Amino acid sequence: MKIGPRPLIRVSDGGLRSSAKAGLERAAEFVLENGLPALGAASGGVAGLAVGTVGSAALGHLKLDRMAAGQLLLGVTALASPTTALVGLGLGAALAGVLEGSAHWKRPTFQLDRQVFSQRYRQELEKDGVDLSGTRSLAQAVVRAEASRGAAYVLERAGQVVQDGYRPEDMKPGLDFNLLGSRIVERQPLGDLEVQRVTDLRKREGTDGYALFGAILVDAQHDVKQPHPKSDFLIGHEASHARHHDCAAALGEAAVLEAVGRSAPASELLLAQQELSHQQELRADLDGFQFARQRGHSPQDILQAATQLFGNSGSTHHHPSAKKRIESLQAALD
DSSP: OOOOOOOSEEEEOOOHHHHHHHHHHHHHHHHHHOOOOOOHHHHHHHHHHHHHHHHHTTTOOOSSSSSHHHHHHHHHHHHHHHHHHHHHHHHHHHHHHHHHHHTTTOOOOOEEEEHHHHHHHHHHHTTTTOOOTTOOOOHHHHHHHHHHHHHHHHHHHHHHHHHOOOOHHHHHGGOOOOOGGEEEEEEEEEETTTEEEEETTHHHHSSSSEOOOOOOOEEOOOOSSOOHHHHHHHHHHHHHHHHTHHHHHHHHHHHHHHTTTTTTTTTHHHHHHHHHHHHHHHHHHHHHHHHHHHHHHOOOHHHHHHHHHHOEEEOOOOSOOHHHHHHHHHHHOO
């Protein structure tokens, strides 16, 4: 039986550690969302109930619906029987944690085969004329290439090696998010990509959307079938990341950074990675703007939508500041 070459990127199932971490985080979130009135009542009586209720409202967890009634009922119960209320809260948190942890159990993740990457990366560096004589490890090759060509070259080449070297068919198992179960509202085609609308994506993962290999996950409020400047800008932005294989490039960049650790070129590589990442985001913003224009929205409406999405965020390692992103979009209009 003939065995094919080892894939550059492998789809690996999540293990116990990631599942347990997700479960614990959800359990803590459950207590914070539902338990402050009860914890306050159990420790401080009526005054504690009031403080817990105000604290829950201040954190945005006290809503005018059945959940708010349940929170207050749990708090009132704690006045009469603190043990009963705390046991109920603990059981609820445990159930929420188990459900969340089970959703992450064996959730597909993408991992770069470091040995395959190292071999291909060295080959490409040598093709480019980088002298790797006397080097054995990936770290040594990275240090040599950085010294002769610069940090930007090292990272761009690493990203290109992964972008050119992975096989799309190997990624398919990792793009089937059936383990998210009922949280997937709908799967929608977008040319060669698939948009998956996911309930509470923003709440759970802190983002309205992100792109993987050929797939885009967005919060369920965004719908390809319903043109809207905010949704269309977001979807076009993430489609740009997917079609430019930025996810693959990030794996290559991470591999060289991990290889060098804290050695001499690490700071230069981190700065170069930040610059590359910012360039990718600004490019994706422009592509998102163009996609929204194609969907019939005015430039002013799209800029307003982008401003809402960016908020007042400052510059991070992976994203330019909201101010710079809006200025980039406005400059493209001039």
